[in-house]
Amino acid sequence: MKKSNVLLVLLMGLMFVFSLTACGSNEQGESSALPSESSSESSGTSSAAPENPVSSAVSENTENTGGTTLVVYFSASGHTETAANYIAAATGGDVFELEPVEPYTDEDLNYSDSNSRVVYEYENPDARDIELVAATVDNWDAYDTVFIGYPKIQYGFLSV
Template identity: 55%
Template sequence: MKKLTALFLSLAMVLSLAACGTNASNETSAAPESTGNTEEPSSQPETEGEAGGTLVVYYSATGNTEQVANYIANITGGDLFELEPVEPYTSDDLDWTNDNSRVSQEYYDESLRDVELVADTVENWDSYDTIFIGYPIWWGIAAWPTDGFVEANDFTGKTVIPFCTSSSSGLGESGQLLAELAGTGDWQEGMRFRSSASEADVQEWLDSLNLS
């Protein structure tokens, strides 16, 4: 009888220990798993869309300024915006050796230089911080179709960098005159390119600007 009682007691103890082990195991698995980092992950800064972008605006009479503008856009990743007169200039219009040509008449009579553009404002203008403005040189100044764009926009808070193309004339006061016409913006010293300018020439100039 004593042996039978001892056997029952031993069996009861074994069952009791097994139950305790099961409970301990369940509690452990229910605990959160440690990752070694108790801080919540920091949130990523929100992007500002196109803010801080670059815009390359240009008027090109014969294609030379357009080529340089394309180089600038390719190198900087900027957007292009072409200034197009409602009444485009023909080759005869651009014959500066003819006093009766359109461009000559506009030169002699400043009241004729108010050239209407297809568009003189840019969508998402506020998203651009850096504006390149390109044009050919006409009689030592920026080709006047450029004026309408400059007058129509507020350059406050923007860095403005003029560039021009010319076979002989330099940049002259063209950039300064445009800055005065605009009345706003941080206008930088510009650059004049020959019609034969290469992308490497433009790259060298852009590198010298140290744009962020």
């Protein structure tokens, strides 16, 4: 009986080591897949997301491979913006932000407050037509591929 307990503990230890190895980060592999950040920028904070200044207009991308990819996104808290910038960097595409005329505040994004803007918009379909700073993309016909990103909450999880 003692030998089986020792064997069980050893097997569990090996499984633990393998799971840590499998879930561990491979910084060398990840850094080659992610775009490098410019060393001339000194923002004071380090972020894994590529720095891509985005306005309500399509950004100019000098590394674009023909300008056939567009990433259109809406992001109230910045998570979808991060994903959109990764996609744009990986595809060499242009970025277009859907920016509301009245930006969302932290109070607006409080899903636990029944009086917040997001809860009101969720419960009232007529309130979902939000006025945007810019709603059309210049040269729309020039794009072959369009990625669309928006936040979606389902089953209590935030998805992009």
